[in-house]
Amino acid sequence: MVRNHFPYGRLVFFATGNLHKFNEARRVLAEFNIATAMIKIKISEIQDDDIENVANVSATESARRSHLPVIVEDAGLFIEVLNGFPGPYSKYVHHTIGMEGILTLLKNRQNRKACFKSAVAFNDAERAAKCFVGVVEGKITEEIRGTGSFGFDPIFEPKEKPGKTFGEMTVEEKNSISHRFRALRDFAEWYKKTYV
């Protein structure tokens, strides 16, 4: 315990406008006895091919503006044969060409390897940001399957649970292997050692 005067103890603030994302994170962190509150701060994400940089800059700015210990998560779907597309711009790509667009781009392609990456950046408003990255490997399916979760989940089948897309899983199932879970778990273990 490096800073026993730290006022928030087991409470961290998750800066996001995405309720699905917040709910996934809240459940994961609850397993580590860390309470999570959602805050909305209007900040501009930077354009960077590296989601770690995006999350770090956002966390620093969110903490500076809110004076709170903040985590920011940035995630992306990286498709091997498309040189990492849609990567850090997954949200924009989802809103414009959608899952159908991705399936069109991969039509008749043998290599369907992809991974989801999540970067969880923490900033306590006093010290530099610390960042944790989680990855889950898998492949892009031939069609949309499942309505659960959000984003590109219904076209992503993780290697560890073949036959089911993230969109066909319950939140608990997805949380047991997801990129976001892995990054948050690493964050939680570090946080408890450092602050609680």
Add this chain to the structure above:
Amino acid sequence: MVRNHFPYGRLVFFATGNLHKFNEARRVLAEFNIATAMIKIKISEIQDDDIENVANVSATESARRSHLPVIVEDAGLFIEVLNGFPGPYSKYVHHTIGMEGILTLLKNRQNRKACFKSAVAFNDAERAAKCFVGVVEGKITEEIRGTGSFGFDPIFEPKEKPGKTFGEMTVEEKNSISHRFRALRDFAEWYKKTYV
């Protein structure tokens, strides 16, 4: 002339890492007797669906850091049937899925309407940024044509000169109608009235 103490007169600094872009701009501004120097400043562009915001924030930050009168240009290709994709992320999309990716997404599509937009933001390191937007309407071709220019130029055919893509034109031809030309011309006219 609002500020006759302004030390740079007819010289503005174009902040970019893209030599093609700089050369297009230099030629346009030379017609208005404005000299342009290229400077490279490592700044982070923000993620924003509106290229005006991207250019404004970059110009403000570039001027703040360089203490020079700076213009920053941000441009994008907006395809109607793809909800504006690739828009502000055109450079990233060009580097990942490329022109072939765009053609794949538009295969068998009747509506091939698209426009290029350019936002030229100026900041003199003392006052707020001023921004000028230029647009050129056209359509996405069925195949890649021409090797001139850069980015998505070889798949874009402007309405005003049908039958030829931007990639099949000389710099002069493209500069006579391009989105970048229009934004720069409006900037130049304003700049001369205001500073020179």
